[in-house]
Amino acid sequence: MKVMQINVVYKTGSTGKIVYELHSFLEKHNITSIVCYGRGNSVKEKNVYKTCSEFNAKINHALANIDGMMYSHGLIPTNHLLNNNNTNDIIKKEKPDIVHLQCLNGYFVDIYKLINYLKKAKIKTILTLHAEFMYTGGCSHSRLCNKWQNDNGCKNCKKYREETGSLIFNQTNKMWKKMKKAFTGFSTDKIRIISVSPWLDNRVARSPILGNFNHKVILNGLDTNTFKYYETDDLRKSLNLENKKIIFHATPNFNDDKKHIKGGYYILELAKKFKDEKEIVFVVAGNVTTKIEMPDNVILLGKVTNQELLAKYYSMANLTILTSQFETFSMVCAESLCSGTPVVGFKAGAPEQISIQQYSEFVEYGKIDELESAVKNWLNKSLNKKEIANMAKEKYSNQKMLDNYLIEYKKL
Numbered sequence: 438m439k440v441m442q443i444n445v446v447y448k449t450g451s452t453g454k455i456v457y458e459l460h461s462f463l464e465k466h467n468i469t470s471i472v473c474y475g476r477g478n479s480v481k482e483k484n485v486y487k488t489c490s491e492f493n494a495k496i497n498h499a500l501a502n503i504d505g506m507m508y509s510h511g512l513i514p515t516n517h518l519l520n521n522n523n524t525n526d527i528i529k530k531e532k533p534d535i536v537h538l539q540c541l542n543g544y545f546v547d548i549y550k551l552i553n554y555l556k557k558a559k560i561k562t563i564l565t566l567h568a569e570f571m572y573t574g575g576c577s578h579s580r581l582c583n584k585w586q587n588d589n590g591c592k593n594c595k596k597y598r599e600e601t602g603s604l605i606f607n608q609t610n611k612m613w614k615k616m617k618k619a620f621t622g623f624s625t626d627k628i629r630i631i632s633v634s635p636w637l638d639n640r641v642a643r644s645p646i647l648g649n650f651n652h653k654v655i656l657n658g659l660d661t662n663t664f665k666y667y668e669t670d671d672l673r674k675s676l677n678l679e680n681k682k683i684i685f686h687a688t689p690n691f692n693d694d695k696k697h698i699k700g701g702y703y704i705l706e707l708a709k710k711f712k713d714e715k716e717i718v719f720v721v722a723g724n725v726t727t728k729i730e731m732p733d734n735v736i737l738l739g740k741v742t743n744q745e746l747l748a749k750y751y752s753m754a755n756l757t758i759l760t761s762q763f764e765t766f767s768m769v770c771a772e773s774l775c776s777g778t779p780v781v782g783f784k785a786g787a788p789e790q791i792s793i794q795q796y797s798e799f800v801e802y803g804k805i806d807e808l809e810s811a812v813k814n815w816l817n818k819s820l821n822k823k824e825i826a827n828m829a830k831e832k833y834s835n836q837k838m839l840d841n842y843l844i845e846y847k848k849l
Contacts, residue, residue: 439469440846441533443518443551445543447474447485451768452540452567455657455838459537460485462839468846471531473518475545486527489514489545497544505597505606507575508541508548509615515547519554528560535846537563542570542577552619559624561849563842564647565631565655568765571616572644574609578698578763586643590614617646625650629845633657633766634787655845656791657766658838659775663744666777666826669753676736678753681718682816684711685754685778687747687769691723691737693730700760700783703805707758708732710809717816719758722750751776752822756815761785762802770797774829777822781811793832796825 440463446453456472463470475489489497489511497510518527528536536555541548548571555562568577574591576582584591590613597607630652632638638654641647673679684707691701704719709732711717717734724740731737741747751757757773759782767788770780780797782788789799798815800807831837 438535438846439471439531439533440535440537441471441473441528441531442537442539443473443541443546444539445475445541445545446477447472447480447487449477451657453477456539458658458660458835459839459842462843466843471527471533473527475514476543488518488527494544501544502603503605505603505608506612507544508570508612509550511545511547514545515550518546519551528554533560535561535563535849537565537842539565540567542568549615549619552616552623556619556623556627559627562623562628563631563845563849564628565633566637566641566765567633569637569640572641572646574613578765580763585613586645588645590617590645613646620646620650623650627849629653629849631655631842631845635790636787637765653845655838655841656833657768657771658835659768659771659833660744661775661830661834664748664751664772664775665830666823667749667752669749672749672753676720678718678720680716682716683754683756684717684719684812684816685750685757685773686719686721686723686760687741687751687757687772688721688723690726691721691729692725692727694727698762700762703760703783703803703808704758705729705732705735706805707808707812708735710805720750720754722747748772748776751778754778756781756812758782758808758812759785759788759799760808761788764788766791771829771833775826775833777826777829779815779818779820779825781808781815783808793825793828796820796828 442456444452444456448457460470460472472485473488479487500510501507569579570577573579573585590610592610594609597609628650630641630647630650632641632654635654641652686704688699693702693705708719719735722738722741751773757778757780764785764787770788770792773780774793782799783802784799798811800811
């Protein structure tokens with residue numbers, strides 16, 4: 438068996454790490470594994486191809502900004518990937534038995550052309566959904582909009598400029614119909630749709646584009662040798678937090694924009710509610726993108742790239758807070774629980790479904806008073822953090838995810 442994964446990145450970001458773990462796992466099982474990726478630094482590894490230059494990706498992005506078509510540019514890198522009677526074409530050279538499509542955004546490939554090619558060539562295909570854009574008119578997160586469920590698809594989208602950057606054309610209906618056409622006629626015994634959460638799988642079932650294909654859930658896995666419970670007395674001491682109750686928040690980017698999808702605004706509002714409780718402190722890991730007036734009880738760590746250190750911050754905390762508006766999974770939820778720390782937050786789609794219910798609580802989005810009440814409740818609980826971590830390891834381990842994908846490969 439030979440498996441080719443296609444993803445926007447390799448080894449970096451959540452999907453890039455998953456691709457790398459799966460690549461390594463397959464090789465250990467004597468299954469030939471190929472990786473094709475489009476963005477980021479070039480790596481010199483056997484059976485790993487970077488298919489798109491950063492310059493080309495920027496050109497593709499600029500073209501999308503002009504014509505509003507997010508996923509139909511990338512002629513050169515797409516032709517490099519597909520079989521177009523060119524000896525340099527990767528699929529022609531490698532002849533994979535299965536192509537596993539991961540996250541295809543990032544302007545490195547013409548998605549419609551890629552799907553059409555796999556369909557016509559009758560290549561067995563796994564499509565893992567990490568976001569929603571494969572069945573919407575372009576939105577990665579359709580939020581409360583359900584136009585993508587209509588038989589005629591999305592149209593007159595109010596978010597198209599936010600998603601595409603186009604100042605002129607609203608192409609949401611055209612993109613939806615083009616995606617529908619690409620998947621129409623794909624043999625149902627040649628493709629499987631994998632969603633990373635039950636919430637996303639439920640959306641797939643309602644999609645006119647993907648709903649007729651076999652689909653199931655495989656939760657994202659993480660390295661539970663890194664994300665595990667740690668004793669953190671020394672870390673607390675180094676931060677002068679020995680006797681504090683710590684509320685932790687991890688995010689790629691932290692800002693105070695109320696409309697931002699990651700919800701940093703609500704962390705600041707929540708911190709203000711606890712300003713007179715001197716034993717409670719908020720610790721935030723994330724890149725600060727704007728100048729923020731910070732409450733005295735908030736400590737900013739900046740971006741934390743060391744994964745073991747991040748796991749120790751989770752373990753150090755009494756509670757992790759999620760304030761995203763929408764999530765298709767939630768690595769923060771899984772990482773926190775694997776590190777022994779319960780989770781409280783807003784309902785955001787997937788997190789409340791993929792969490793361990795007895796160690797988490799979610800309230801309606803934006804209900805800051807309800808969130809405050811939940812936080813106070815959990816801070817007063819006495820919990821066995823090792824027990825939480827052990828239970829989470831069973832649910833979110835990389836090994837479980839990898840084993841499940843191997844089963845799907847063999848079934849296809």
